[in-house]
Amino acid sequence: MARLAEFDRSDVLNKAMEVFWRTGYTATSITDLVRATNLKPGSLYGAFNSKRSLFLEVIDNYANRSLTRISECMEQSDSAVESITHFFSQLCQDIECDTIGKGCLMVNTLLEMATEDDEIRTKVTEYLSSIEHYFYLRLEQARLQGEIEADADCDSLAKMLMTGIWGLRVMSTTRPDITIYSGITSYLLSALPVVKR
Template identity: 45%
Template sequence: MARPIEFDRDRVLDQAMACFWKSGFEATSVADLVAATNLKPGSLYAAFTNKQTLFLLTLERYAAQSLQRIEHRFTEAADALSGIEGFLQRLGHDCSIDDEGRGCLLVNSLLEFASSNPEVHQQIRIYLDRVEVLLREQIQRAMDAGQLSPGRSAADRATLLLAGIWGMRVMSARRPEPQSYACVTEQLLSAIH
């Protein structure tokens, strides 16, 4: 009888995530994943089937953690507009200290695959759509509270913010000056008012 696989699944996913985040899917070898996770190739395949399945699971984990942070930022804020401001300021701060130029795992993966891998593309799209919904809901709350003018729809404003967020994440991969992010954040906040 085969011995059951014993390891901390979340830890292994985090270690694999770090590999994919550093090098991308294509440049990350199974040997890299074995070294990072301390699992033997057979155990890695037995637990995750193949490299793409492991990659998809790391994307899912990254997305869930990111969504949780966004939701927390919004629910902990004093009001809807403060939640949006705090979220963007935190994002700008995180990008400005990204010394390794990691950017965002999901945005990086979207750029790496474009539309060549429908399964990866679909998973990332689901996450990005969820972020846009969270932004739209938060903007609508700010509009309902009179914190934002009723001029444009919450959906239009959320789309603008999402484009800015993607842009900041791509910028962080090329590491511009830290003050660039404060400028982008300020302009995005100004644009949704």
Template identity: 40%
Template sequence: MARPIEFERDQVLEKAMLAFWDQGYCATSMTQLVKATKLNPGSIYAAFKSKEELFLATLDHYGEASAEKISLALKASDSPLQGIRNYFRQLAATTTNPKAQQSCLLVNTILELAHRNTKVRQRVNAHFEVIESCFRSALQAAHDSGELSADKDPTEVATFLISSIWGLRVLAGTGPAPARAEAVVSQILKLLD
């Protein structure tokens, strides 16, 4: 009889996620994953079946955490638009944080794998859609209350905002650039006026 798997799944996903985030999917070897997770290869394969399935699980771990953070940030203000403004100002501020300079794992993954791995592309797109829907809901609430101008379509603005987040996360990956990020965010937020 096989021994039951004994590890904290979220901790393993966090450690594997950091390895993939640091190296990229293709450059991360099973040896590096074993070292990062402190599991033996058999345990990794028993729990996740393959390197790709482990990677997909780390994308889910990251994507769900990101969507939760964004949702909470947008709901932290009484005003939907103020919640969006606060989120973007905080995003600009993170460009000086060395951890933020890794860019976004979802964006990195699209750039590395979208053209050659349909399953990964679909998974990342599903996470992008969840994140975009957080903004769409806030914008719809602002639209319905008259806070967002009637001539602005919440769906189109949400798509613009999520695209702007991707750009800011790539900018963060280039190194500390707080003045540039603040200037970009200032232009983004003008759309909400």
């Protein structure tokens, strides 16, 4: 059994995440993970039991970190509409920094494994639903505060924004001209029924 104190678990998860993110779950081998983490196979198995167990922990780690970041981003302004706009601005910056077209780990995983592994599909779906719920809450706040129309369907609007995120993330794997992202984002945000002041 590996002595877990010999390495930083968080560091190992981050290194493993990068491999899974670039390569995908199925194509990632134990050899790839050993090379990336600098752990011996026995230590890797001793700490995480299997490639699948390691991947599940990577997903949890990624989700917790991302949801914290999204929550902080959404709370940067008292204006719900401004918060959503800021989120999409940050998303475009993240995509522009993705010079190798990795896309989104969660979206990639869902597309790869939706029909292969119920537990992984459930974890990823719950993560994406949490993001959608952030949008719903902010849109409902915007509706109640008069930023968007009083009869706005916040649930459908939140789903529309999530569809946009999916599209942007999948598109980013083809690495189109970066100006395309800001154009799509502008159209997405223009669909919000903002009350003119």
